[in-house]
Amino acid sequence: MLTYRAIYVITLREFKRFFRQKGRLVVTAARPLIWLFIVGSGFTMLIDTEEVEYIQFILPGIVGMTILFSSIFSTISVVWDREFGFLREMLVSPVSRVTIVFGKLLSGTTLSVFQGAALLLIAPFLGLGVGVLDYLAMLVLMTLVALAITALGLFVASFLESLEGFNVIMNFIVLPMFFLSGALYPVGSFPPYIKVFAYINPLCYGVDSFKHVLLPGSGRLAAEFPMLLDVVFVSVFAVAFTFASALVFERRK
Amino acid sequence: MSIIQVKDLVKRYNGVEAVSGVSFEVEEGETFGFLGPNGAGKTTTINILCTLLGFDSGTALVNGHDCRNDAHQVRSSIGLVFQEMTLDNDLTAYENLKFHCYMYNMEKRLAEARIREILGVVGLSDRRDDLVRKFSGGMKRRLEIARGLLHRPRVLFLDEPTLGLDPQTRSHVWEFITELKRSEGNTVFMTTHYMEEAEVCDRIAIIDGGRIIACGSPDELKRALRGDTVYLRTKDDATAASEMSGRLGLSPRQLEGGLAFTIESAEKFIPRLFETLSVGIISVNLKRPSLEDVFINLTGREIRENNGPQRARG
Numbered sequence: 001m002l003t004y005r006a007i008y009v010i011t012l013r014e015f016k017r018f019f020r021q022k023g024r025l026v027v028t029a030a031r032p033l034i035w036l037f038i039v040g041s042g043f044t045m046l047i048d049t050e051e052v053e054y055i056q057f058i059l060p061g062i063v064g065m066t067i068l069f070s071s072i073f074s075t076i077s078v079v080w081d082r083e084f085g086f087l088r089e090m091l092v093s094p095v096s097r098v099t100i101v102f103g104k105l106l107s108g109t110t111l112s113v114f115q116g117a118a119l120l121l122i123a124p125f126l127g128l129g130v131g132v133l134d135y136l137a138m139l140v141l142m143t144l145v146a147l148a149i150t151a152l153g154l155f156v157a158s159f160l161e162s163l164e165g166f167n168v169i170m171n172f173i174v175l176p177m178f179f180l181s182g183a184l185y186p187v188g189s190f191p192p193y194i195k196v197f198a199y200i201n202p203l204c205y206g207v208d209s210f211k212h213v214l215l216p217g218s219g220r221l222a223a224e225f226p227m228l229l230d231v232v233f234v235s236v237f238a239v240a241f242t243f244a245s246a247l248v249f250e251r252r253k
Numbered sequence: 254m255s256i257i258q259v260k261d262l263v264k265r266y267n268g269v270e271a272v273s274g275v276s277f278e279v280e281e282g283e284t285f286g287f288l289g290p291n292g293a294g295k296t297t298t299i300n301i302l303c304t305l306l307g308f309d310s311g312t313a314l315v316n317g318h319d320c321r322n323d324a325h326q327v328r329s330s331i332g333l334v335f336q337e338m339t340l341d342n343d344l345t346a347y348e349n350l351k352f353h354c355y356m357y358n359m360e361k362r363l364a365e366a367r368i369r370e371i372l373g374v375v376g377l378s379d380r381r382d383d384l385v386r387k388f389s390g391g392m393k394r395r396l397e398i399a400r401g402l403l404h405r406p407r408v409l410f411l412d413e414p415t416l417g418l419d420p421q422t423r424s425h426v427w428e429f430i431t432e433l434k435r436s437e438g439n440t441v442f443m444t445t446h447y448m449e450e451a452e453v454c455d456r457i458a459i460i461d462g463g464r465i466i467a468c469g470s471p472d473e474l475k476r477a478l479r480g481d482t483v484y485l486r487t488k489d490d491a492t493a494a495s496e497m498s499g500r501l502g503l504s505p506r507q508l509e510g511g512l513a514f515t516i517e518s519a520e521k522f523i524p525r526l527f528e529t530l531s532v533g534i535i536s537v538n539l540k541r542p543s544l545e546d547v548f549i550n551l552t553g554r555e556i557r558e559n560n561g562p563q564r565a566r567g
Binding site: 005006008009017020084086090094 | 303353400
């Protein structure tokens with residue numbers, strides 16, 4: 001049912017498109033740096049934290065943000081392909097719809113992990129010690145988070161008809177997900193009625209799992225959920241939305 | 254066994270019949286054309302045969318596979334060139350073709366060989382590594398047709414292959430398709446609303462309002478007209494028409510702005526018109542039968558007058 005050669009070439013195409021769009025590359029590289037060094041260093045002066053500096057505290061969140069933006073906006077290719085006709089080239093080929101979904105999922109995920117991994121190289125400059133094992137653990141966790149969010153993006157994108165619609169809807173999804181992820185302030189500090197939204201947010205568990213690795217120790221700014229819960233929630237979310245988007249893709253033509 | 258078999262095919266959009274009981278068969282190696290105005294049901298039929306669209310009743314078989322239940326096998330047997338462009342502008346010609354090969358699960362070596370060969374056939378070998386974005390309309394069309402042939406399909410579907418191209422490029426594309434047919438021997442199923450383009454087909458089905466109103470080779474269809482068509486404009490068409498039927502035994506058809514009738518050896522008949530009619534004649538136009546006349550004869554109107562809004566596809 002899955003054709004690996006087709007999945008490979010769908011992924012290859014997304015990579016080529018990504019690296020050929022110079023503007024997108026610059027924005028992608030600049031966004032996390034702006035957050036870290038402009039927002040992060042500003043608040044570092046303002047906020048008196050104990051064991052970790054604020055700029056160190058937000059690194060896991062900014063890694064999460066990078067994956068969030070990259071994964072969600074990678075799925076614009078579904079809408080793009082529909083608008084510019086290329087989707088029909090794929091739909092009329094003998095590969096199954098699920099193969100197409102997996103191709104998009106794999107390309108969105110790898111591009112995100114690649115960006116997250118690049119950003120992580122900054123950690124030593126922020127005074128965070130990241131060993132080889134930590135780095136490998138982060139790669140695994142980032143892959144899970146990227147899968148979950150790309151699958152969510154694919155699910156939503158498969159309902160959308162136009163690029164304008166995509167931008168409006170996705171921004172509406174991305175910003176609350178980011179601010180409710182614990183990236184900029186601990187989830188424990190949210191009012192109870194807002195906490196509810198954080199608890200169903202996959203990025204919240206994703207960022208928490210990154211904190212386990214990057215900010216070991218305890219305290220107000222450390223991870224807030226058990227690692228096991230983080231991993232299970234993100235994995236279940238990834239599987240559920242992969243199935244959901246495959247289902248929607250199968251139905252729609 | 255026919256490579257395409259369609260029987261009593263019906264497709265409705267929101268209760269309106271776009272295809273109402275169409276039946277036809279296409280033989281292997283044949284070039285078969287669907288001719289008709291926009292909105293006649295051509296693209297709907299092609300989309301059903303290519304498994305991109307479901308249908309309400311009837312049967313549709315391609316290469317012996319059911320278009321509804323064996324979509325996978327049907328898709329493996331066909332190549333398709335859509336009405337609108339479906340290349341990726343941000344990839345090179347080679348990359349677009351490679352994408353296609355891999356979607357059809359071809360080995361790398363086979364893919365490379367086929368791509369080299371087909372780029373030669375369409376005369377784009379020297380543009381192999383250029384972005385498609387930089388291609389002209391005609392080059393893109395050639396590349397799309399090349400792509401449709403890469404996996405050696407049993408049937409190549411061409412949906413309005415020259416739509417939106419300038420006349421010169423259109424004739425280039427046609428030369429290319431005819432040449433390709435000669436060298437590769439594919440079965441080609443095409444739609445068009447350009448009459449002169451349909452002439453290259455072995456057989457044509459004329460479709461209007463979701464029904465096939467005539468089917469046969471271009472010659473057969475023209476022969477059925479039995480003669481040449483004379484277009485006549487007079488100062489008083491109604492009187493002229495009654496005089497023609499009364500005195501000359503003709504049954505002229507009323508068109509917008511004139512009359513038309515069909516007669517053998519029209520050039521010898523025209524002088525009699527001038528002798529017989531009492532109303533002033535403004536112009537007389539004699540046309541040897543063309544497919545356009547076949548269409549007019551069958552429907553009472555010209556094919557391009559009926560360019561209604563395109564049906565939604567998808």
